[in-house]
Amino acid sequence: MKLPILWPILSAGWWLIALSAACVLSCLWRARDKRTQASSYVLAAFPGLIGLSALKLDSEAKIQWGSIPVSPAFLLAVILGIGGAVLFGKFGSSQAKSAWRGAQRQVMLVLGSLLFSLPLVWLVLTSLRDSDELGRNGAVVGLPTVPVMQMYKDPIWPAYSVEFENQRVRVDTVETYPDGTALVEVQEPKVWLGRTFVADRSKMTEVPRPVPNVRLKSGEIGLVAQEFPDGKKRVVVSGQSRMLKDTDFTPVVKNGFKWENYTEVLSYLPRATLFGLLYLKNTLLLGFLNVIGTLLSSSLVAYGFARFQFPGKNALFILLLSTMMLPGAVTLLPGFLIFKSLGWIDTLKPLWVPAFFGSAFNIFLLRQFFDRIPKELDEAAEIDGCSPVRVYWSILLPQLHPILITLALTTFMGQWNGFQGALIYTNSVENMPIAYGLQLFMGDRSGEPALLMAASVIVLAPILILFFATQKYFMEKISLGGLGGK
């Protein structure tokens, strides 16, 4: 049985106008006072105006039929279920009603959290797939399959390990020369994939290389030991080599995860980054300096605003608040020119030095928290002979530690995700933070979703761990809620 559906096809402009009309109508219908009416107009104005501006008069509108295939039994069950539940909710006892509401809520919560976590689940799953498999089978959902690989020492075409630029690399031989050397081509690490150089054969040690397992038409299992430019492959079956075509065998796959994606991502990174460790170091350094800088300076300034009376204080505070409205775009370019004249381009300094001069939002926030601590506390300390600095450091700051931790976490995460500054100020890999590294990697391997997802997971994982470890401080922000912390 097919459930027929009828629906109109309209251009976007018409949809928007319909949406705004629906907004107005529903609010007017519900409205009890002028205020609600006014808000409905405000609400409707945006889609309405945009719809009008986007409206193309020649756009066609039509009615289209469609159908959803459902079995009659399923349809009946759904109708009965929903109808019964609604009746139950409407006419049941008050207990039943609240139970019904609770159930509704639970269902919505489950569906909602599924919807919100689906992209991340997909991210992790895709990062463990084989890029080839993804393109070949359209295996977007379901269990991943990976080709079965095996480490194999091929006697005919051996792989070697040899020193290259102070690191052991795995190479294939391209040509051997009579003088005891050989032209070799790098296979691992991937960042040097395809680099050729001449190596001393006496310094090369034979190592196994990973080869895929295949199933021949006869049912035998073999290994693809070597591929040739003409498409032929040398397959080793129980110790015997055979030259075969692609059609003669099928790859052996198994359900499983391709953890190698993660190591592969790291081996694609430029050597200078030490498998991405340098990115991590830069980001951690930046995070550390920014956290220290912003906490120290912001709390110091907030303390000044909160605990001292001096002429012009309010004017300065208003100035501070008004800088929050200034778009970063205005100071972006002059900022670059300042750092350029200091010779700080392609260093990390532009990314952390400003943090040591306070940030308006944090000062504002911390001032509120200083205000909540009773003044008697520092007055008593002062009578005992504490200097203002001592009061700030030993008496007030310890009281603030929850909010300071929260601020530290948000600052650190902001730094971890920060991208624009790095894009402007850093050029060499040695100075790049992790977010920029990810963007460059994305440009480099744009066609390989599995690797991109693995790289994303690598960038994401630490921040998720940090989040889980410090979750209660995130929710601490609840107490800032009234102030509108994001």
Add this chain to the structure above:
Amino acid sequence: MLSLCALAEKRSLLIWGRSVGPEEKGREAVVQEFERRHPDIHVNMFNLGAGEMDPQKLMTAIVGKVPPDLIYQDRFSIADWASRGAFLKLDDFVKRDMADPNSPHSSRFYPAAWSECQFQGSLFAIPQNVDDRILYWNRAMFRAKAKELRSAGLDPDRAPRTWSELLAYSKVLSEFNPDGSIKVAGFIPNFGNSWLYLYAFQANANFLDSAGRNCNLAGAEEQEALAFMKAGYDLLGGWKKVQLFQTGPQAGLGNPFLKGLVAMKIDGDWTLSDSIRFGPEFEAGAAPPPVPDDRYYHRGRYANSKDTFVTWSGGFSWAIPSGARHAEDAWTFIKWVTSEEAVVLDATEQRKWDRRRGREPVPRMSARPQANQALYDKFKPTNPVYAACWKQHMDLLPSGRFRPSTFVGQLLWDAHAAAVDKACSGELGVKEALQEGQDRVQRELDRVYSRESYPDVWPYWPLLLTFVILGVGGAGWFVIWRKAPLSAYWRHRARSGAWFLAPWIFGFAVFTLYPMVTSLFYAFSDTNAMNNPKWVGMRNFAELNGAEKERVTHSLVNVFTLAGFGVPLGIFTGLSIALLLESKCRGIKVYRTFFYIPSIVPGIASSVLWLWLLTPKSDQGLVNRAWVSTIEPWLHLPPPAWLMSADWAKPAFVTMGLWGAGGGLVMWLAALKALPKELYEASVLDGAGPLKQFWTITWPLLSPIVFFATTMGFVGSLQEFDRAYIFSKAGAAPSDSLLLPVPELFNQAFRYFNIGYASALAWLLFLVVLILTGIQFLLSKYWVVRAE
């Protein structure tokens, strides 16, 4: 140990724009040989981004005085970079090493290649390779139609030599389907690679006057060339029909020329390798591109033209950025890499490698005639047909013409392409279309050259002004401080309090006030950070409202659309989740985590994720996979291309933003928690349902927070950068559908260092933010409930 020391002492030569991939064995060999001959230099071919050099990074690095030592660039853009002072002049190097036969010198290169590297009389780059265009013709097709050709008075055994011959051949060779569509095209004017440039060069056009100040795009020569192109299209039934032919089902079959669907084409030498690979049996004929009849017979205005045939030639070259730390080493590298020996070594090693892979591509032609001859002797294709093609390409090089060396090169390109479209489709006449393009280019030329007419301005005004403002502010503060009736103790306390503000006051002066003053100053001036600023008054703002108006409006409309939908929907989503989570049911913390986590995913990571979630390919993207198995069969709607289409990019962008709407959760939960419980209890007694409760209690009491969230949300959305930048890098969001103000500003600022214009744009954005916030405050009177 010894090798380690040597490594430490090596100077590193940093090269951008030419990476060495696993397939480029020739390049690798050339670099290795260079390092062997110069053991003190280590070549570092660092690849920034997607295999191609990012112009924004290069310009930022040059202005920031940390440039690479050497870059590899399309010659076409050399003048643009040179005009901005980005490259070193190489004349002194050339002169110094003139005696060395390997050293680059004008006498050792093709004139077209060498001249294209010059800008305003100085040399800014050394050419590496060249390309040019010739006429390819399908001998078999000519033979098959020999009778028809002969009866039209045409020789089936040779290619056309003049424009009118070309059209006559095309007429005979073209075939049409019964429905009038093209079956076989004789000749399509802009099919391979000719554009208007080639035909215009043949007509002796020069696009710009010799000083480079006036654009002649609508000159008689260019008109003649475009009229010829139009005639070529009209002969096939018009532009539209040809477009259909080129994009129709037969377009998917592979190279239409090799398949015999196009009888003649004008194309570059870079297509030879593919032809040899995919059409080994193909009978390709090669001939110089046909020229205007008068040119061929040397009459009329061509009576004194030296070359009968001309071609259009381009290619790549090496340039040393201004401020390069190892300019001398860079020059040494240039000398080596452009030498005949290196060119031959490159081709030899590449050939070895390709042979192992069963391929035999043709090496790219060198910019040195001598090296080219050596390449030809050594690497000419074994198939004589293709050897003749390559020979033809090489023989034409000395009469190559090149696009004018000008900083408006890209604009000229865009303008001419638009003119070709408009004229050939009949939308505008030939003259009108060219005139429109010419006006566009001329405006830019006038703008740049008008720079000289503006007065120089002292660059330290902003600094002085900042000090004045600080001085005035400080003095004012001092005065009120003096006047304040404070006792000695309070005065002392006040002083120490003020000291606590010092970090912020210093930071404000350096990182806010001074940049603001600078930005305002630059909004009225013209500079690129490498030359002295000129005072241009309101010109930058006039530009916002003039030449750039369309783009600016477009970006603002885009950002308003995104914010107009994104912010209310975000609030709606955040608030709905908060309402759901408000209750105390089991596992609420787990749910809360689920909703919150997406908001802490780094922007870059979530952009990567969504690019693939929403990829149009239903076999790879989750969303379209779901779409093709549900909505498509149910509603007969094909899946949208999301970020890859202009219509769906914005909805996709908003959806992606909604995913992170949980970030506001903390705020909403706190706000809900603060609502007075008594009101709800009372309303329950009145018999109010949950919906009514929401509208009469929750919403009015939450309205200040909603107001706050809307205002901040709008301010934030207007400054959207990361995602838009990444999507445009990934080639998503076509036809500027996600053109937003801040990425646009970023480009103007850090790619072109159009500092004046970028600053004006920044202030416009600031103004928009202020006005919008003001409007929201005004409107808030009507819907925000203030506590009384």
